[in-house]
Amino acid sequence: MTVASFLAPALLLVLTAQALHVAAKCPFHFGRARVDENVGAVLQAEPRRMLLTFDEAAVQKLDINAVKADLKALFVDSQESWPADFGHYGPLMIRMAWHCAGSYRLSDGRGGCDGARQRFDPERSWADNVNLDKARGLLWPIKQKYGDALSWGDLIILAGDTAIESMGGPILGFCAGRIDDADGAASLPLGPSLDQEMVAPCSVNGECEAPLGASTMSLIYVNPEGPLAVPDPELSAPQIREVFSRMAMNDSETVALIGGGHAFGKTHGACPTGPGPNPMQQPWNPWPGTCGEGPMKGKGNNTFTSGFEGPWTTNPIRWDNEYFVNLLKYDWKVYVGPGGHHQWEPVLKEDADPEDDLPDIIMLTTDVALLKDPIYLELVKLFAANQTALDIAFSHAWYKLVTRDMGPYSRCLGDQVPPPQPFQAPLPPPPAKIPDYKAVTKAITKALRVISPALPYDPVNGKPYYGALFATLAWQCASSFRQTDYTGGCNGARIRLAPQKDWPQNVAMDKVLKVLEPIKDSFPGLTYADLIVLAGNTALTDAKAKGMRFCGGRSDADSDEPPVTVTPQRVFNDKLVQLKDNAIVMGLTFREAVALKAMIRSPSQQQRLGYSGSWTDNPTRLSNEFFKVLLDNDWVNVTSAAGQLEMKAVGKEGVYMMPCDLAIKWDPVFAAIAQEFVTDSTAFYTAFASGWNKMMNADRFKGPAGNECKS
Numbered sequence: 192m193t194v195a196s197f198l199a200p201a202l203l204l205v206l207t208a209q210a211l212h213v214a215a216k217c218p219f220h221f222g223r224a225r226v227d228e229n230v231g232a233v234l235q236a237e238p239r240r241m242l243l244t245f246d247e248a249a250v251q252k253l254d255i256n257a258v259k260a261d262l263k264a265l266f267v268d269s270q271e272s273w274p275a276d277f278g279h280y281g282p283l284m285i286r287m288a289w290h291c292a293g294s295y296r297l298s299d300g301r302g303g304c305d306g307a308r309q310r311f312d313p314e315r316s317w318a319d320n321v322n323l324d325k326a327r328g329l330l331w332p333i334k335q336k337y338g339d340a341l342s343w344g345d346l347i348i349l350a351g352d353t354a355i356e357s358m359g360g361p362i363l364g365f366c367a368g369r370i371d372d373a374d375g376a377a378s379l380p381l382g383p384s385l386d387q388e389m390v391a392p393c394s395v396n397g398e399c400e401a402p403l404g405a406s407t408m409s410l411i412y413v414n415p416e417g418p419l420a421v422p423d424p425e426l427s428a429p430q431i432r433e434v435f436s437r438m439a440m441n442d443s444e445t446v447a448l449i450g451g452g453h454a455f456g457k458t459h460g461a462c463p464t465g466p467g468p469n470p471m472q473q474p475w476n477p478w479p480g481t482c483g484e485g486p487m488k489g490k491g492n493n494t495f496t497s498g499f500e501g502p503w504t505t506n507p508i509r510w511d512n513e514y515f516v517n518l519l520k521y522d523w524k525v526y527v528g529p530g531g532h533h534q535w536e537p538v539l540k541e542d543a544d545p546e547d548d549l550p551d552i553i554m555l556t557t558d559v560a561l562l563k564d565p566i567y568l569e570l571v572k573l574f575a576a577n578q579t580a581l582d583i584a585f586s587h588a589w590y591k592l593v594t595r596d597m598g599p600y601s602r603c604l605g606d607q608v609p610p611p612q613p614f615q616a617p618l619p620p621p622p623a624k625i626p627d628y629k630a631v632t633k634a635i636t637k638a639l640r641v642i643s644p645a646l647p648y649d650p651v652n653g654k655p656y657y658g659a660l661f662a663t664l665a666w667q668c669a670s671s672f673r674q675t676d677y678t679g680g681c682n683g684a685r686i687r688l689a690p691q692k693d694w695p696q697n698v699a700m701d702k703v704l705k706v707l708e709p710i711k712d713s714f715p716g717l718t719y720a721d722l723i724v725l726a727g728n729t730a731l732t733d734a735k736a737k738g739m740r741f742c743g744g745r746s747d748a749d750s751d752e753p754p755v756t757v758t759p760q761r762v763f764n765d766k767l768v769q770l771k772d773n774a775i776v777m778g779l780t781f782r783e784a785v786a787l788k789a790m791i792r793s794p795s796q797q798q799r800l801g802y803s804g805s806w807t808d809n810p811t812r813l814s815n816e817f818f819k820v821l822l823d824n825d826w827v828n829v830t831s832a833a834g835q836l837e838m839k840a841v842g843k844e845g846v847y848m849m850p851c852d853l854a855i856k857w858d859p860v861f862a863a864i865a866q867e868f869v870t871d872s873t874a875f876y877t878a879f880a881s882g883w884n885k886m887m888n889a890d891r892f893k894g895p896a897g898n899e900c901k902s
């Protein structure tokens with residue numbers, strides 16, 4: 192569980208040193224061949240997350256305690272087909288839940304157990320997920336019993352929660368509402384796959400960098416044996432910190448999770464020959480095991496998952512802080528275990544009573560690492576001395592681990608949802624008094640063409656015009672939304688606050704807000720969030736866009752709230768990848784993403800961003816002209832005075848596009864859409880409105896699938 196106490200070294204090798212050798216032998220395998228069969232499965236196709244049925248009413252009616260009771264009975268009913276360690280499936284369920292959730296990464300919000308893509312490749316064949324097919328198999332009768340009321344995602348997490356609880360551990364609550372994906376496509380960027388190579392490449396497997404979450408392809412976090420399997424705890428500690436932070440975990444959460452997780456269960460590595468072929472290689476009998484003989488081959492005491500062997504505590508089916516006590520009580524000596532991997536055994540400290548018995552437990556390099564870092568060591572001491580502190584830290588960190596990918600509190604269902612947590616970025620309720628939005632719209636329309644002292648105006652034909660800046664502000668506010676983890680968006684108007692206000696792409700947005708401030712002040716109950724969106728809509732409608740829908744009721748985040756973790760849209764060297772990946776992360780269709788590129792642009796704002804100008808000096812009208820200019824001209828790379836790479840129309844003065852605009856022309860799928868928009872302006876206006884309205888309202892959650900702006 193550090194998490195990969197369960198990684199399979201044989202498979203690790205497949206992915207590293209021996210990749211070519213093994214690839215040549217296997218008909219099915221990870222790595223290039225699979226990649227080639229699935230060329231750009233996500234990035235070339237329309238960005239679509241295929242979902243299975245989701246019946247919100249059924250989920251609301253689900254008796255969660257009844258499911259828990261069924262799970263508890265199942266945990267202690269050991270089956271011959273897969274005998275339970277210590278007569279209890281709890282630890283196996285915790286590992287499954289953790290590995291389902293632990294794929295979450297902050298960089299683009301991908302991963303996590305919402306979608307339950309652990310059932311599909313690539314995740315199901317990950318080295319860290321060895322034998323989790325057996326765990327899901329054990330849950331199948333319960334899945335059948337509750338049907339659509341209990342998604343696989345909810346069931347997997349609830350099984351982990353219930354396992355912790357049934358062994359005496361603390362649980363904060365349960366946020367139901369995970370919607371199952373119909374395939375594993377949304378996990379392709381987690382790798383290994385061609386999508387991952389484009390979106391998040393890893394040059395040295397074992398030292399993979401952000402935006403990847405894990406250090407090692409097909410593990411959840413880091414190699415528990417140590418970086419690149421070198422059993423050096425001092426090298427391991429900084430890697431643990433780095434990788435857990437990419438998964439949104441700080442030091443106390445990290446230590447509580449590692450030690451809390453390792454309070455339960457054991458590692459498995461009965462022999463050095465590995466677990467056998469994975470589900471992709473042998474779907475009819477995945478991971479049959481290679482240790483032992485006869486009917487118990489690969490099972491029970493012959494199980495192979497991570498290749499390490501042994502428990503961390505003397506009672507692996509009871510919640511306590513013994514793990515931390517053990518870490519401190521003994522010195523630890525490295526040896527090679529029966530699975531052929533470095534692991535650590537206890538030895539008596541010099542000042543110990545030589546008559547003391549040594550318990551039959553082990554530690555991994557990543558466990559011993561917690562003693563080698565001064566901050567981690569203090570936390571180990573705290574949790575060894577104070578069970579209550581561990582209970583609090585672990586229950587909160589666990590809830591965050593399994594819920595972080597589900598977005599705000601308002602997406603949670605069920606009667607066991609704990610109060611909003613900091614990671615859910617809770618907003619205050621919107622003001623009770625609703626302003627007269629028609630009157631606000633009128634005031635904004637007037638402000639479009641009246642000089643404001645807050646910002647030297649963008650003259651168009653010698654007259655003031657703020658429309659392009661209002662639209663830009665609304666877009667910058669709303670386009671931080673990610674459908675991958677339901678974070679960001681304009682609700683809360685966090686573009687006013689750090690860190691977003693300081694993002695380079697938001698330069699001068701504070702001044703545009705100042706232009707709008709008199710309107711905010713003259714309408715009690717009007718929030719910045721509503722005002723920003725309405726100003727964008729109003730500017731676009733003034734510019735002849737059609738079908739802008741406004742749905743009020745947003746609230747503003749308190750300006751003294753602790754900084755919320757949001758990340759700007761990712762920038763790629765390859766602008767084709769950028770356009771597609773950003774669209775997918777935002778939840779836009781490719782048509783919508785292409786249409787939105789034609790948004791009215793302020794030439795002065797383009798200059799503030801470091802470009803020489805825009806493709807038109809008349810941004811007062813939204814039209815398909817953008818695509819005509821894009822397709823009908825030849826473009827050359829130039830560098831602006833401020834050092835930005837931009838594209839200049841050949842033979843035209845002052846006509847500029849950005850490289851990501853040109854990506855529309857370079858990509859055949861996008862170019863086809865652009866051509867259609869040139870010849871059919873209705874198609875353009877429709878796609879533009881669809882994308883714009885989607886982005887403005889994407890964060891108005893009402894349950895996992897609903898939106899308060901859609902009837």
Ligand SMILES: *[C@@H]1O[C@H](CO)[C@@H](O)[C@H](O)[C@H]1NC(C)=O
Binds near residue numbers: 441442443444613
């Ligand atoms: C880590 O985050 C948790 C939850 O926000 C917080 O309670 C805790 O104090 C943080 N720990 C550190 C070391 O910052």
Ligand SMILES: *[C@@H]1O[C@H](CO)[C@@H](O)[C@H](O)[C@H]1NC(C)=O
Binds near residue numbers: 274491492
């Ligand atoms: C596994 O080994 C332990 C310790 O030797 C033993 O107590 C237990 O009965 C064995 N379990 C099985 C299923 O053989």
Ligand SMILES: *[C@@H]1O[C@H](CO)[C@@H](O)[C@H](O)[C@H]1NC(C)=O
Binds near residue numbers: 579
């Ligand atoms: C143990 O930790 C809890 C929770 O942080 C705290 O309230 C309590 O005072 C601590 N107990 C001791 C003895 O330090």
Ligand SMILES: *[C@@H]1O[C@H](CO)[C@@H](O)[C@H](O)[C@H]1NC(C)=O
Binds near residue numbers: 764828836850
């Ligand atoms: C122009 O810039 C694009 C985008 O960075 C780059 O891919 C391309 O190679 C450049 N072309 C030339 C001729 O420099």
